Amino acid sequence: MHNEDTIAAISTSIGQGGIGIVRLSGSKAFEIADRLFRSPKKKKIHETPSHRILYGNIINPANDEVVDEVLISVMRAPNTYTKEDIIEINCHGGVIPLRKVLELLLNEGARAAKPGEFTQRAFMNGRIDLAQAEAVLDVINSLTLQSQKTALRQLRGGLSVEIGTIREALIELTAFVEAHIDFPEEDIEDLTLKKMEEMAGKIKASLEKLIESSHYGMILRNGLKTAIAGRPNVGKSSLLNALLEHDRAIVTEMPGTTRDVIEEYLNIQGLPVKIMDTAGIRTVENIAEKEGVRRSLMAMEDADLVLLVLDGSTELHDTDRELIESSDAENTILVINKIDLPQKIDHPVSPLTKGGIKGGSIPIVRISAKKGVGLDELKQQIVDTALRGRTECGTEVVTNTRHVHALEKTSVSINSFISGVLKNVSPEFLSIELRDALDAVGEIIGITTADDILNRIFSNFCIGK
Known part of the structure; x- marks a missing residue:
């Protein structure tokens, strides 16, 4: 020991x-x-x-x-x-x-x-290896049952097996390449170069799959940062209360009631959602409300998802259009609220398709936060937007930023290796790229991790664990 x-x-x-x-x-x-x-x-x-x-x-x-x-x-x-x-x-x-x-x-x-x-x-x-050790903390800090299941799978060695498979493939490829360093009198044939490219291509595909999973993994680990934004009195706080199923924010007819960002967690189909009710966005002179608007804009910029709330019972305001046109279609849902009242915004909303929205059309959900109508549809849209079509549940998911960085470093080295093979670079230089890739992927499971990084990782645990 x-x-x-x-x-x-x-x-x-x-x-x-x-x-x-x-x-x-x-x-x-x-x-x-x-x-x-x-x-x-x-x-x-x-x-x-x-x-x-x-x-x-x-x-x-x-x-x-x-x-x-x-x-x-x-x-x-x-x-x-x-x-x-x-x-x-x-x-x-x-x-x-x-x-x-x-x-x-x-x-x-x-x-x-x-x-x-x-x-x-x-x-x-x-x-246990280092990835499993980090999973212990993830199990303790799990926000939902789904995030706990993902952490438990990593603790049982699921991610480690994936990393081990990639590492073994890298070792095999390195041995294959370095054999040609030991026997320099033999020229590398085209078939050999083709085999190198194929072996590296399989490794690259495995790395890309894990890196792609990190979008979902980070949400499971940290929660989907979701900002409820819009003009004053469109029903943002009412929507927060409706989603939480209890009164968390003050709701009044007076615009500007919310002057700070209110944060709460909720569980939507196993997805941890960190939801933020922001101050209404408008031109103001009041210092406190002005600070609230500033924080709202910051929350929108920092959010993974924005629920942009409109009041369906009033005409579309210039501020609404400005917010829509500055939104990113990939991470925005338009929520037309107050459908229990006579509507003045048609659906589909023709003005919302104009103005150069980034990334295409924005999904639209119509609700009544006051009556609880349309909330199930909104929750489903939140999940669909967050997962971006990801449906598989049994595959390994990368949830740790450190792991993502290591995988990206490995991917850079593999891409450089493939580029070198295509340019017929000498085996000595190809071997350097593979050695760098081995070092990077080894960081995930603790084979090549520096002591200061190890100390930083374990210092995040509580005493007694």
Whole structure:
């Protein structure tokens, strides 16, 4: 194992609860725990078989007083989370018992664990690779059931298998190319060049598929940033409340009620949506409202999706046209609200197709936020726009920005390699591109990852994980 010291930490949230867990991992875990544990049946932890539970008390050696009544989970290396000996002390929930038990463990020679150190040991000891280690945090931070399923698939090694397959193909291609460096007297035949191009083409296709999946993956991991925008009093806050199915924003007849960006999360068909109700966009003199408008425009620019709300019961305003014409068809949905009132905006809306909309026509959904009409259609349109036609559920999805950057670096090297093959570049230079590709793809699973990056990754974990 890579560590000789034994670490300890509280693994459950601090606060009131039925049970709290203090975790101990390392070569002296059993020895340290035995000095504090008293079993009514005189059982010793170091004599207990793996994956057994002992009942007893934690005793303060200084005064022989009972600190807490506990259950001890005994797990022997290598069949544990860290591949080291692990003890989990199941205490009563609450701040006092947990902290006291941890204090006693530290007094007996354990070291306080750093954030993510248990998972880091699992990685360093070869139980999981780096992509799987990062998936642990994604499981904890999952926003919806679908995002949790994706994280669990990565934790079980789904993405690692894909990366491993690409890496093996790169190794095979590198060996094939470097064989011609070892035997320079033999010219590279056209058939050989064709085979190199075909092998690299398959690798390129696999990389592109994973990179393409990252659009959906980032949404699952971080949520679809969705801005509700439009003129004052078109029903933006009413739409937010209707989507959330409870009152979150103040709704009045007075324009300019919302003066800041309100953020909430909701789950739409397994898609985590971070929805932002913005201040109404108009020319204003009031300083507070002017700041609200500025933040609204910033939220629209930063959003993955914009729900541009129009009031169907009034004529199309110049501000409406300006917002429509500045919108991107790929990430905008026009929401015509207040259809429970007499309509003054026709459907299809001919003025909306003019003015040079970027990317083509914008999807239009008609709703009544007040009556709840059309919300299901709007939710479906949000999902369709976000997924951009992606329907497959069983394939691996890249959810991590670090992984995307590594895949893009790998792709650049492969494209350079293919270009070199077509130009009949010497094998020595082709080999350099492949070695760069191997280094880049190896970063994802931790084969070629620098220590400072590893430390940064595990520092994002909570203490005790």
